[in-house]
Amino acid sequence: MSDKVIYVMYDDDGVLKDGAKKLVSSGVKISDTFSPFPIHGIDPIIGIKNTRLGIMAFLYGLIGLTLATIGMRFFMIDDWPMNIGGKPSFTYLENILSFVPISFEFTVMCAAHGMAITYLLRNKTLPGMPAQNPDPRTTDDKFVMEIRTSENSMDEKELDQLIKDTGFIEIDKKII
Amino acid sequence: MEFQITQKTKKNIYLLLGVGLVLTLVGVITGYDDHHFSTRLLSNGLIDTFFFFAMGLGALFFLSLAYATETGWYAAVKRVIEAVAGYLPYGMVLMGIVLLIITFMDGAHIYSWMDPEVVAHDEMIQGKSAYLNPVFFWIRTLIYFAVYLLFLRGFKKRSLEEDKIGGTDLHFQNYKKGALFLVFFAVFSSTSSWDWLMSIDVHWFSTLFGWYTFAGMWCTTMVVLIMVTLYLKKHGYLEKVNDSHIHDLGKWAFATSFLWSYLWFSQFMLIWYANIGEEVTYFQMRIDNYKLLYFGMFIVNFAFPMLILMSRDAKRHAGILTFIGLIILAGHWVDVYIMVSGGSLGPTAHIGALEIGMALTALSLFIMIILRNLTKAPLTPVNHPFLDESVHHEI
Numbered sequence: 013m014s015d016k017v018i019y020v021m022y023d024d025d026g027v028l029k030d031g032a033k034k035l036v037s038s039g040v041k042i043s044d045t046f047s048p049f050p051i052h053g054i055d056p057i058i059g060i061k062n063t064r065l066g067i068m069a070f071l072y073g074l075i076g077l078t079l080a081t082i083g084m085r086f087f088m089i090d091d092w093p094m095n096i097g098g099k100p101s102f103t104y105l106e107n108i109l110s111f112v113p114i115s116f117e118f119t120v121m122c123a124a125h126g127m128a129i130t131y132l133l134r135n136k137t138l139p140g141m142p143a144q145n146p147d148p149r150t151t152d153d154k155f156v157m158e159i160r161t162s163e164n165s166m167d168e169k170e171l172d173q174l175i176k177d178t179g180f181i182e183i184d185k186k187i188i
Numbered sequence: 189m190e191f192q193i194t195q196k197t198k199k200n201i202y203l204l205l206g207v208g209l210v211l212t213l214v215g216v217i218t219g220y221d222d223h224h225f226s227t228r229l230l231s232n233g234l235i236d237t238f239f240f241f242a243m244g245l246g247a248l249f250f251l252s253l254a255y256a257t258e259t260g261w262y263a264a265v266k267r268v269i270e271a272v273a274g275y276l277p278y279g280m281v282l283m284g285i286v287l288l289i290i291t292f293m294d295g296a297h298i299y300s301w302m303d304p305e306v307v308a309h310d311e312m313i314q315g316k317s318a319y320l321n322p323v324f325f326w327i328r329t330l331i332y333f334a335v336y337l338l339f340l341r342g343f344k345k346r347s348l349e350e351d352k353i354g355g356t357d358l359h360f361q362n363y364k365k366g367a368l369f370l371v372f373f374a375v376f377s378s379t380s381s382w383d384w385l386m387s388i389d390v391h392w393f394s395t396l397f398g399w400y401t402f403a404g405m406w407c408t409t410m411v412v413l414i415m416v417t418l419y420l421k422k423h424g425y426l427e428k429v430n431d432s433h434i435h436d437l438g439k440w441a442f443a444t445s446f447l448w449s450y451l452w453f454s455q456f457m458l459i460w461y462a463n464i465g466e467e468v469t470y471f472q473m474r475i476d477n478y479k480l481l482y483f484g485m486f487i488v489n490f491a492f493p494m495l496i497l498m499s500r501d502a503k504r505h506a507g508i509l510t511f512i513g514l515i516i517l518a519g520h521w522v523d524v525y526i527m528v529s530g531g532s533l534g535p536t537a538h539i540g541a542l543e544i545g546m547a548l549t550a551l552s553l554f555i556m557i558i559l560r561n562l563t564k565a566p567l568t569p570v571n572h573p574f575l576d577e578s579v580h581h582e583i
Contacts, residue, residue: 053582066500097461109457 016161016168019146020175021154021182025051028155031178032057035159038174040166044158046150068130069123076122080115146184154181191425191562201552201559208548215542224536227297231532232543233286234298236550238384239408239524241279242401243554246409247272248340249373255343255366261436263578264428267567268416270347272409274561275554276340280333282550287329287384291322298532299325301390312391320387332380339369347569354571377402385524388531392470396455401527403451407444407489408520411513413437416558418506425567431504432583438503445493445516452486470530477535478526485526488519521547 022028029051032042042058045051054060085104088094088111093101101107132138150156159175161168168185175183219225251269254262262269295302300313301320307313313320342365350358378398386397394400414437420426421434459467474482492515502508529537569575 062500070498098463099461109460112453112457 015188017146017186017188018159018161018168018171018175019184019186020157020159020178020180021147021149021184022157022179023154023181025049025155027179028157029054029057031175031180032157034178035174040159040171040174041163042157043160043163046145046147046156046158048151048153048155051155065127065131069127072126072130073119073123075126076119077115079122080118081111084111084114146186191420191559191567193559193563194423197559201556204548204555205552208545208550208552211541211545212549213545215540215545219540219542224297224533226293227532228537228542230286230290230293230296230298231528231537232546234283234290234384235521235524235528235543236546237279237283237286238528239521239547240275240550240554241283242405242524243409243412244273244275244279245336246405247413248276248336248343248369249377249406250409250413251343252339252366252369252373255362256370258363258574260574260577261433261581263572263574264426264568264581265413265417265433265437266347266569266572267562267565268413268420268426270344270565271558271561272412272416273340274344275557276336278553278557280337282553283384284329284333291326298388298528299390301387316390320390325383328379328383332376335372335376339365339372348565350571351566351569352571356573359573385527388528389470389473391466394455394459394467394470396451396458400448400451400455403444403448404520404523407441407448408517410437410440410444411516412558414441414509415513416562418510420562420567422506428568428579430581432581433578434506434509435500435503435583436581438497438509441509441513441516442493442497442503445489445497448520449486449490452490473534474526474530477537478530481522481539482526485519485522488515489523492516492519 020031022031025047028045028047032045032054035042036057036059045054045058055062081104088101088107089104095101096110099107099110104111136144145151145156146158147154147156159171161171164171166174216229219228222228247269251266251273253259254266254269290296290298291302294304295306297303300306301316302322302325307317318324343362346358346362346365381398381401382393385401386393414434417426417429417434417437421429456471459471493512496508496512497503502512525539525543572578
C-alpha cells in the first residue's frame with residue numbers, strides 16, 4: 013500500500029510545538045519530529061510513549077551481576093583458589109566482600125554498554141548507518157514534523173488546510 | 189504567612205510528643221537503677237539531638253549547594269529547604285546542652301578522653317590529647333556552630349530580601365556565599381563528625397568516617413524534604429511544585445542512599461581486608477553485639493531504596509515515597525544509634541522504651557519547629573531568578 017508522507021518544516025522549535033498542539037487538538041496524528049536538539053515537552057504532545065530503556069538497563073545490570081559472579085566463582089574459587097592477604101578463598105560466600113567491587117563495576121559496565129548499544133540499534137544510528145532524517149537541515153537549524161496520510165482518517169487536502177496556518181516555512185511530500 | 193498549621197496536625201504532633209514523653213518516663217523508671225543509666229541517657233541524648241541537627245545542617249548544605257551550582261529546578265521548593273535548615277539553631281541548642289552535660293560529667297563514659305583518670309592510664313589517648321581535649325573540643329564545636337549560624341542567617345535574610353526587591357545582585361551574593369560555605373563545610377563535615385561521633389571510639393580512627401556520616405545526613409535530609417513537600421502538597425499548598433520536582437527529590441534520596449551505602453561499604457571492606465588489630469575493633473564490637481541491627485540497617489538503607497525507588501513511577505508516587513522515606517529515616521536512626529552506643533555502652537546497649545521515647549520526643553520537636561518555620565515566610569519565593577525555570581520544570 014502506498015503511503016504519502018508530509019514533511020512540514022519550521023525554523024523554530026516553539027512554532028513547531030504550538031503547531032503540533034493545534035494539529036493534535038484537531039485530530040491529526042503526527043508520527044514523528046526531527047530536530048537538531050531535543051524539543052522539550054514534545055513527547056506528550058505528539059503522544060510518544062515513555063522510553064523502556066530503563067527496564068533494559070536493569071536487565072543488563074542483572075546480566076552483568078550474574079556474569080561477574082559466575083566468572084569470579086570460577087576463577088577465584090574453583091579453578092585456582094588464591095590466598096590473598098592471608099584470606100584463602102574456600103567458598104564464595106566467605107569472601108563475598110572482596111568480590112563486591114568487581115560485581116559492582118561489571119554490573120555498571122554491562123548496564124552502560126547494553127543501554128548505549130540498544131539505543132543505537134533501536135534508533136538505527138549505529139556508526140555507518142544511513143541517516144534517518146528526511147532533510148539534512150534538521151541537523152542544523154530546521155525542525156521537521158512528519159505526518160503520514162495512512163495514519164490519519166483525513167485526506168491530504170484536509171491535512172493541507174490544517175497545516176496551512178501553523179507557520180511552517182516549507183512543505184515536502186513523498187510517496188513511500 | 190500563607191501556611192497555617194491545622195488543629196489536626198497540631199493535635200497529632202502533641203500526641204507524638206505525649207507518647208514520646210510517656211515512653212521516656214517508662215524507660216527512666218524501669219532503667220533507673222542500672223549503673224549504666226546516665227551513660228545510656230546521655231548516649232540517647234547525643235543520638236537524637238545529633239540525628240535531627242544533622243538534617244538541619246544537611247538542608248543548609250543542600251541550599252548552599254543549589255546556590256553555588258546556580259540550580260534552577262529547586263526554586264519552587266526553596267522555602268521547604270529553608271524551613272528544614274531553620275531547625276539548625278534549635279538543634280544546636282539541644283545538642284549543645286547534651287555536650288555540655290557530658291563535658292561536666294567528665295565524658296560520662298561516652299567521651300572517655302574527657303576523663304582525666306582514663307587519660308592518665310592510656311598512652312594512646314595521651315598521644316591524641318593535643319587534639320582531643322575538652323577545651324579544644326569546645327573551641328571547635330563553637331566555631332562550627334558560629335559558622336553554620338552565620339551562613340544560615342545570611343541565606344535567610346537575603347532570601348526574604350529577594351522577595352521584596354528582586355534583581356540579580358542578591359542572587360550573585362548567594363552564589364558567592366554558597367560556594368564559600370561549601371569550602372567551610374568540606375572541612376567541618378569531616379572534623380565535626382570526628383569530634384562528636386568518632387571520638388567515642390577513641391582508640392579507633394577512619395579517614396572515611398566524616399564522609400560516611402555526611403552521606404547519611406544528606407540522605408535523611410532529602411527524605412525529610414520530600415516528606416515536608418508531600419505534606420504541603422497534600423494540604424493544597426505549593427501549587428507550583430509538580431511531579432517533576434517530586435521526582436527530582438526522589439532521585440536525590442535514591443542517589444544519596446547509594447552514596448551512603450558506597451561509603452559504608454568502602455570503610456567496612458578496606459578494614460575487613462587489611463585486618464589490622466587496631467582498626468577492626470570498631471567492627472568487631474558491632475558485629476559481636478549488634479549483628480542483626482548492624483547488617484539489617486545496611487540492607488534496609490541500601491536494598492530498599494535501590495529496589496523500590498528505581499523506577500520512574502515510584503519516584504512520583506506520594507505513597508511509595510512516604511513509605512520508603514519512613515524506612516530510610518528509621519534505618520539511619522539505627523545507624524547513628526550504633527555509631528554512638530557501640531562506643532559508649534558497647535555490649536550492654538539495647539533499644540528499649542527510653543530509646544524509642546526519646547527519639548519520638550525529638551522527632552515531634554523537629555516537626556513542630558519545621559512547620560512553625562514554614563508559617564514565617566511565603567511558601568514560594570516570588571523574585572527568585574530561576575523561579576520561572578522551576579515552574580516549568582519538566583523531566
